[in-house]
Amino acid sequence: MESSNSTHGPYSINETTTQNSQTDRVEKSINLPIFMFAGGAVGNLIAIIVLSVSRQQRKSSAFYTLVCGLAVTDLLGTCLASPITIANYLNPNVLLDQHVCEFQSFLLLFFGLTGLSIICTMAAERYLAICCPYTYQRWGVDRRFAQKLLLFIYISHIFFCCLPMMGMANSKLQPSETWCFIDWRKHDPVSTTYSVLYSVVSLLLILGTILLNLAVCGALLMMRQRVVQLPVTRGSVRERWRALSSAAETQMIAVLVMTSVVVLACSAPLVVRVFANCFSDEKNFKADLAAIRIASVNPILDPWIYILLRKSLFRRFLGLSRRGSSSRSSSPPLTQTTLFTTSIVKDSSVFTQLMCNASIITQLPATVTFTPRDTERASSRLDSAE
Template sequence: VEPTNTIALPIFMFAGGAIGNLIAIIVLSVSRQERKSSAFYTLVCGLAVTDLLGTCLASPLTIANYLDQNVLKNSHVCEFQSFLLLFFGLTGLSIIFAMAAERYLAICCPYTYQRWGVDRRFAQKFLISIYISHIVFCCLPMIGMAGSLLQSSSTWCFIDWNTHKPRAAAYSALYGVVSLLLILGTIVLNLAVSGALLLMRQRTVQRPVTRASVRERWRALSSAAETQMMAVLVMTSAVVLACSAPLVVSQIRVFANCFMLKHDPRADLAAIRIASVNPILDPWIYILLRRSLFRRLLSLSRGSSSTRSSSSSTPQRNLKNSVSRSIKDAQK
């Protein structure tokens, strides 16, 4: 296939990722509630900015290579694109893990959350530390820890993860293991927080309520902050992990080289393409699950619930009135 025939796909992905993340950043910055919120939305905004930077830096190189296949044959350009893919892939996973950890501390360990002073500034400092540490780690291939290689499809560069050189194999394995640990940690923290919230909701439902039963229970069950944050976290985690997992699996295959298993360049290309979909899908989660829309959905469900309760209570009131009238007649 000629590159000019397939250039529409990277252009479409570039436009989708850039426009979507720009809209998401505007939505997050304009909304008052999100701006006043704690560390969680600072991390969400950090992830949107990270996705936007990754799209704007990496996609133009891919598009340029479709126009001229000699672009990525330049060793410096190849190393730079390899760095971008390493850095933004690992940074996205780290921010998702930080979001899950923040929710875990806020809900399961509130005393520690307050003692550590986890707020907006804390999240900003944490994002800066993620960026600095990951820049250092992902620059190691440029100083000889591992080599960057134009992959067999000639459309993208990445570290030579199928080499038998000890240092390069060790770096590739370390990168894959760190990514895998971030994925597993995010899953465990999300399960722990979801379980804690379900337990809290169950206790709230079982608690006896004397007045305005339906309304008070709905207010307790729909504490919009935690519920909406968890919805954003779970949906974003699902998208990021689903898109990142194939690439991480491909990186872990460096261990398989020791057993002389076959290298599959098509699987690697499919993995990087799936990972490229991630920054396109992420922003629409923040846009669609913003708090104002979430509250509308909750108010609609509250309204339907109160309508049902009022309609079911009407025959009960009529029955009570008829019984009381019959009792009065008997007394007369």
């Protein structure tokens, strides 16, 4: 009896110590997915509320609708994928169920590709609005048009991302046993074809977004040159007011560029890992896990772009930047006439001047019309100054 008790006692102590250490590791590891879930859900909810309180005329724009669609997509992705990850940390047998594993793999495929598609659509909408305004008006790009695009993106991506569950590829629990994804190391022709196809589509969306953003930025630079070259005459007042109307487009570009940088930076590592695992036999499980974690950060960062780049906060920031630049300049005081013209013509930060005259993401991209009252008001200012 004594011998049995003496052998059983240390074993019980060791077993208890092992269980406690495992519990501590689980508690430490589960903090990250819980934090990411809370950050993504709360941030996107705040962003949707901020977008919802905008003016009615702003809500009718296509860009506004696409931004709302991206926020809703990020919120859905966070609320659907994160609970499965948290449940798997609490019970490692959750992802051993093949149906649950396939569902999580579908979520990662779908929301990753949908975010890239919406960002590319936003870039294309800005390109048409600024570089091809006639085509933009002829196609009737508005809120309903953007809603149809979002519906098409969702339906087509659901079908494409359901192909693994239809037998075109296999979903597999990854070596870290915390997430499921397509079996990108299975070198049979069908599975490899789907992995390569998914990577190619993602890469094309990334390249398309970059090229469209560069084209739009180039168009804005050309617009700035036209404003600088306009003569300072009374007849050019209307043209200068039209130049200032591009502020809505410029502010939309600010949101688009920031969101594109975040989405592309978070999505590119996973696309690279898919290519690497398809065409290379080298295994790097840590890089795979890091890539999927970086992709999971995207829904957390996106909404804060919409929140922080609101009209009030953004104009305050620009006001502080202009105040700092004006305090450093030693130029003599300007007359009222030069305040109206030179601030547009001679200021090197013309984009800053344009961004201060409209809201960031919710102005209509259509051609702005000016009433005779606006022109008379501008002309009266010049007459009084002279």
